[in-house]
Amino acid sequence: MLLAVPVFFACSLAASAADLSVTSDTLFQFLERDTPKGNDQQVAPIYDYLSVDYQDTENGGFSLHAYGWARADMAGSDYFSDDPDGELAYAYIQYAKPYSPWQIRLGRQHIFAGVTDDSVDGLSVVTGWRSLVSVSAFGGVPAAFDTDNGTNGDVLAGGRLAIGNEAVFLLGLSAQYLTDDSQEIDNKAGVDTTIALGNVGDIHGLSSYNYDSNRWQEHRYEAYVRMGPVVLKPLVHHFRYNDYFGERGQRDSVFGYLNGTDETLTLFGADGNWSPAGWVTMGLRYRRYAYRIRNDGANYYALLGRAVSDNDREIGFEAGRMDGATDETAYTLSRIYGHLPNPLGLDPKTVLTADFQWVRYDQPIFDQDHAYTGSMSAGRSFFHEMVLVKATGVYSRNPYYDQDVRMLITLRIVY
Numbered sequence: 001m002l003l004a005v006p007v008f009f010a011c012s013l014a015a016s017a018a019d020l021s022v023t024s025d026t027l028f029q030f031l032e033r034d035t036p037k038g039n040d041q042q043v044a045p046i047y048d049y050l051s052v053d054y055q056d057t058e059n060g061g062f063s064l065h066a067y068g069w070a071r072a073d074m075a076g077s078d079y080f081s082d083d084p085d086g087e088l089a090y091a092y093i094q095y096a097k098p099y100s101p102w103q104i105r106l107g108r109q110h111i112f113a114g115v116t117d118d119s120v121d122g123l124s125v126v127t128g129w130r131s132l133v134s135v136s137a138f139g140g141v142p143a144a145f146d147t148d149n150g151t152n153g154d155v156l157a158g159g160r161l162a163i164g165n166e167a168v169f170l171l172g173l174s175a176q177y178l179t180d181d182s183q184e185i186d187n188k189a190g191v192d193t194t195i196a197l198g199n200v201g202d203i204h205g206l207s208s209y210n211y212d213s214n215r216w217q218e219h220r221y222e223a224y225v226r227m228g229p230v231v232l233k234p235l236v237h238h239f240r241y242n243d244y245f246g247e248r249g250q251r252d253s254v255f256g257y258l259n260g261t262d263e264t265l266t267l268f269g270a271d272g273n274w275s276p277a278g279w280v281t282m283g284l285r286y287r288r289y290a291y292r293i294r295n296d297g298a299n300y301y302a303l304l305g306r307a308v309s310d311n312d313r314e315i316g317f318e319a320g321r322m323d324g325a326t327d328e329t330a331y332t333l334s335r336i337y338g339h340l341p342n343p344l345g346l347d348p349k350t351v352l353t354a355d356f357q358w359v360r361y362d363q364p365i366f367d368q369d370h371a372y373t374g375s376m377s378a379g380r381s382f383f384h385e386m387v388l389v390k391a392t393g394v395y396s397r398n399p400y401y402d403q404d405v406r407m408l409i410t411l412r413i414v415y
Contacts, residue, residue: 019056019063025049031406035079044074060098066091090119101128111138113160114174115190115208119143120156134162142178155179170194187211190218201225210243217243234270241265264292273304280307285320289329298324302333314339330362350380361399371398379410388412 027047035041048070055063070086073079092107103126110119113136122140137159158176171193178186190208197203205221219238225231241263269287276282283304290297302320320333337355342348356374363369379390392408 020054021052023051025412033077033079035077036081037078041077041079042075043077043079045080046072046074055094060096060100063094063096064092065094102126108143111158113138113158114172114192114206115188116158116160116174116176118156118176122156131165132163134160136160164194166194166196168196185212188217197225200227213243215240215243229275231273231275232270233272235268237265237267239265262293266290266292269300271304279309281305289324296325296329298322298329312339312341327361327363327365332360334358347380349382350378353377359398365399368399372396373398377408386413 025048027049028044029047030042030044032040033043035043049067050069051065051067053063053065055065066088067090068086068088071080072085088108090108090110092105092109094103094105096103105124106122108119108121109124111117111124116138119142120138120140121143122138124136124138126134126136128134139155139157142154142156156176156178158174160172160174162170162172164170171191173189173191175189176187188208188210190206192206193204195203201224203221203223206218207216207220208218209215210217217240219236221237222233222235224233241261267287267289269285271283271285273281273283281304283306285300285302285304287300288297289300300320300322302318304316304318306314306316308314315338316336318333318335320335322329322331322333324330335355335357338353340352342350343352344350354374354376356372358372359370361369361371373394373396375392375394377390377392379388381388388410390408390410392406392410394404394406394408396404
């Protein structure tokens, strides 16, 4: 049995001096894992998450924003020897004024601009004209979260032009240019659209084209349509792994191992929800997963339910069936969850949450035909919600791992 008993203490400090806010969250964790020193070794990492924001919220102008984390292992277990001991997620200076279309950022930042969803150490500029035209541009060095690879010689640049208004119709054109030591490795362009359907809903999507392979790498479209008490949310996604990940897929994505397979995935389906009353919702879900090479797609069907009371008590369930061609994609799923403030009617500051999921496979996988995970937590706030104490227990088991038991204690203090 794999036993993990982490103890978590998160302390948040919000210090205010004019427009300065500092938040620090510290986490102490204790668990057992297999490490280079042996099996079932004690691992005791300390995490600290720090964010700093300095800004004039009323008049705007220059502001500073930074966030990062660091870790140390008190037990010296070498469990994290292959992982970084910390990261600077972002740290940039921004200039923006109220009612001005200009926004300028300098430093490490994350860029969301059409086909670009990446972190860069550099400069970004956003401006527009009368809410009808929006222009953004950025350039710099890709943020080096993986210190083993570095970014010597790398250049990341691009931008987006958007015409229209999201309240009616919006068309966006974007492009990204990325080189590694002067070799093009991830150059792409795309078009994104938003079509408003008035009070009924909207349609939005993105198509991106890989210039290095001269093929479309992604199509992703979704819609939201409301017809009285009924809400429909259809979707269509298509990915070509080789083109989607590019040459740096192994380095930058946890799914990078799919790069080089020349596989494509087409995912389509819809959610349909019906709310006969404001406090209860019933739904149906369908997903079709289709692969070009594997030719072993799967269909997922589910019945969903959710009820919420006026005092924020919530209970829900999901009953699903994955009907696939392999042992891993042929199973029945059941899930029930709840969120119960003041569960015993004695203390309104106490909250109880629980979540249980059970999967039954049609055929045994490594001699096990089931997997389940259950969690339960109880928390209470003190001193006008400045202090929160929460205890959580988690138990899980599946064909790929032995039993995993975790206990979590959270202490959060906000000043």
